[in-house]
Amino acid sequence: GQQVQQSPASLVLQEGENAELQCNFSSTATRLQWFYQHPGGRLVSLFYNPSGTKHTGRLTSTTVTNERRSSLHISSSQTTDSGTYFCAKSSNTNKVVFGTGTRLQVLP
């Protein structure tokens, strides 16, 4: 089965609304990373967050390792936040497995 599950699969927001993206993984993760993929394809690392809570700008990532879940919160969304958000986890082998992504569209 899918090792990393993300929800929702897609999300449409009005500019200014908040978003909560979820990531659940089926086995222990030693590394948990959130990525943003631009509509043009470029992948950018948002957070390396194996546990706890991290903030950067309008983004907050919270990972609860023993519950095998992580969330990405986007506050006051902007149209430039549109794109696909991926959660990726790896275990001791360093192999990284990606979730299927959440496609976000922020409307003006």
Place this chain on the structure above:
Amino acid sequence: DSGVVQSPRHIIKEKGGRSVLTCIPISGHSNVVWYQQTLGKELKFLIQHYEKVERDKGFLPSRFSVQQFDDYHSEMNMSALELEDSAMYFCASSLVNSDYTFGSGTRLLVI
């Protein structure tokens, strides 16, 4: 340091042809992985090398081979290309147990 560099950025090949994709990791990063992404969907893990040794293999077709060299750069040799090989190919590098940095990808179109 210009990050992870992939080349070429775009390439078009005929079915049955061959291609070589190159990945130059961030200086000092000996862990290099390759992913395939089709039509903006999930990234499929292809293969991982660490310190020039293959550590794990995922969806890498037998028609493809990947090698990591002494300077840790990586090359993916693709042969007998099929239409279904059309995709974005990303490589990423990291230190051990650290976060990954991705290259900009190579867009391969097989016609």
